[in-house]
Amino acid sequence: MSIHLKTAWGHIRRVPFQALAAIFVLSITFFVITVISVLTYASGKALQYFETRPQIIAFLKDEATPEEVTSLEESLRSDVRISDVNYISKEEALEIYKKATSDNPLLSELVSPSIFPASLELSLVDLSFAEDVINEVKKLEIVDQVGFTASLGGEDTLTDVVNRLRTITWYIRIGGGAFAILLASTSFLVLIVIIGMRMTTRRGEVEILDLIGATPGFIRTPIILEAVIYSLIGVLVGWLLAFLLVLYATPTIISYFGEIPVLPRDTLQLFMLFGIILGGEFLMGLILALSGSILAVSRVKTR
Amino acid sequence: MLEVKQVTKSFGDIVALKDVSFKVDDGEFVFITGQSGAGKTTLLRLILRDLVPNEGEILFDGVDISKLPKKKVPKLRQNIGVIFQDFKVLNDQTVRENVEIALAVVGLPRQEWEARVDHVLQLVGLSERADLFPSQLSGGELQRVSMARALVVNPKIILADEPTGNLDWETADKIMDLFEKINKEGKTILMATHHKLIIDKMKKRVIELKAGTVLRSDKETKSDEANVKSDSHEAKKQKTNN
Ligand SMILES: Nc1ncnc2c1ncn2[C@@H]1O[C@H](COP(=O)(O)OP(=O)(O)OP(=O)(O)O)[C@@H](O)[C@H]1O
Numbered sequence A: 001m002s003i004h005l006k007t008a009w010g011h012i013r014r015v016p017f018q019a020l021a022a023i024f025v026l027s028i029t030f031f032v033i034t035v036i037s038v039l040t041y042a043s044g045k046a047l048q049y050f051e052t053r054p055q056i057i058a059f060l061k062d063e064a065t066p067e068e069v070t071s072l073e074e075s076l077r078s079d080v081r082i083s084d085v086n087y088i089s090k091e092e093a094l095e096i097y098k099k100a101t102s103d104n105p106l107l108s109e110l111v112s113p114s115i116f117p118a119s120l121e122l123s124l125v126d127l128s129f130a131e132d133v134i135n136e137v138k139k140l141e142i143v144d145q146v147g148f149t150a151s152l153g154g155e156d157t158l159t160d161v162v163n164r165l166r167t168i169t170w171y172i173r174i175g176g177g178a179f180a181i182l183l184a185s186t187s188f189l190v191l192i193v194i195i196g197m198r199m200t201t202r203r204g205e206v207e208i209l210d211l212i213g214a215t216p217g218f219i220r221t222p223i224i225l226e227a228v229i230y231s232l233i234g235v236l237v238g239w240l241l242a243f244l245l246v247l248y249a250t251p252t253i254i255s256y257f258g259e260i261p262v263l264p265r266d267t268l269q270l271f272m273l274f275g276i277i278l279g280g281e282f283l284m285g286l287i288l289a290l291s292g293s294i295l296a297v298s299r300v301k302t303r
Numbered sequence B: 001m002l003e004v005k006q007v008t009k010s011f012g013d014i015v016a017l018k019d020v021s022f023k024v025d026d027g028e029f030v031f032i033t034g035q036s037g038a039g040k041t042t043l044l045r046l047i048l049r050d051l052v053p054n055e056g057e058i059l060f061d062g063v064d065i066s067k068l069p070k071k072k073v074p075k076l077r078q079n080i081g082v083i084f085q086d087f088k089v090l091n092d093q094t095v096r097e098n099v100e101i102a103l104a105v106v107g108l109p110r111q112e113w114e115a116r117v118d119h120v121l122q123l124v125g126l127s128e129r130a131d132l133f134p135s136q137l138s139g140g141e142l143q144r145v146s147m148a149r150a151l152v153v154n155p156k157i158i159l160a161d162e163p164t165g166n167l168d169w170e171t172a173d174k175i176m177d178l179f180e181k182i183n184k185e186g187k188t189i190l191m192a193t194h195h196k197l198i199i200d201k202m203k204k205r206v207i208e209l210k211a212g213t214v215l216r217s218d219k220e221t222k223s224d225e226a227n228v229k230s231d232s233h234e235a236k237k238q239k240t241n242n
């Protein structure tokens, strides 16, 4: 193996501009692929956030017993139109209020837990069910009032936001995917061209190795390795650049999006996300290099 | 170990070899001689399976190599050490690396390389030139690199095509001494040359080709008896002495 690596390195060193061209194209490809992956992840997360936000709040009467609440919660949970049910006690409601008014301590001191009713927050599978669900829940014994939180002020409803996000996500996936495929194809062609050139410039060497009994595998290995080296360097450089860019921008992104978790807040999780992307890209780079070089090598061999 | 049976090889209308037969035993030293174009190189290329005969068989250790499947050709070639008339060294590799590549080709473990390479470089007298590149060597030195590469894998047989072709007499003589030494160590050598002086001096078995046919060969009776010179008897004598 190491003699092949040595041979491959020898070739790379002798044609630094070809090597640079290959590495440049591959770096750009994997930079873009990394960025698109992160964007896809972020838009998916944002969509998920809005989709799973509670859209209906059923405030419960104070006289409702815990058993009644539990049984209601259970029956709502089994409703196919409702994706999630969350119980908020009086104390939790106060906590939420306090947090929301933390920059104005006077406001929070004025209230006592008793003025906040306990409530059930409902997330719907689809917002078209909202009206029916609200009407049904309103009729229940222990329910006091029902609020619809899915209007975000102005004319915007949550439905609009979700729909717009869906479109954006779709564009990112389709557009980004197409762009990534275009770049990957370019890299593939550049690799084939460079490996093809290598086969031609090495013809004399190939002939000698063939005559002293080298197997086709022995002859091809350094050439394929060369492609793999370009590819792996490309992955590493492209990924690293994108990673640094995201790391640099993370504080801004997080403060801009507030509680919408477009990027993992936890550093470890962020690293994991990038680790997974890197792993996928290594695999992709390997497949690109292997298929490209094997194709180029076999084309030249069958002259 | 090697038996050529009624081999015919033609390139289109040109008949390079016609009905050639001879046998080479283990440990023999055989010259193949004849005018330019007589078919010497063609014969060696057939044995290396670089060419396939139109007719006839070439048995190497009992196996007909002309019918060898393509996949088995590398293994055959790994058992043959070839010294090319035009050296065929890798120009971007040092002397040592040129020799090492043969060991890599046969898949010898790396830790055994150094001792082996040192040994053959010593044998051909290139120890001091090990780290030079081919462009820094003289013709005779390149010839010896080619030899070292052929020898290092310990092949069963050595094919040499005009190994003294473009060397002066003194250098050629030295190279021949080397071949003699290798042969004494038990290697079979098949050498194509038209260097009369060398053939006369070495007193080994000679197979003479003329226009693609065997004109004389010590072992086969096909050739013209009148052409067999005294040196062939001496070659036989020498062989029995060994
Ligand atoms: N690939 C080929 N295509 C066509 N003709 C060829 C080919 N190789 C050899 N020949 C012909 O076959 C004949 C024998 O060639 P070969 O190279 O074996 O001669 P040789 O004995 O080695 O000569 P020399 O002493 O000059 O090296 C020549 O007439 C040559 O032109």
Ligand SMILES: [Mg+2]
Residues within 6 Å of the ligand: B040, B041, B042, B161
């Ligand atoms: Mg010749």
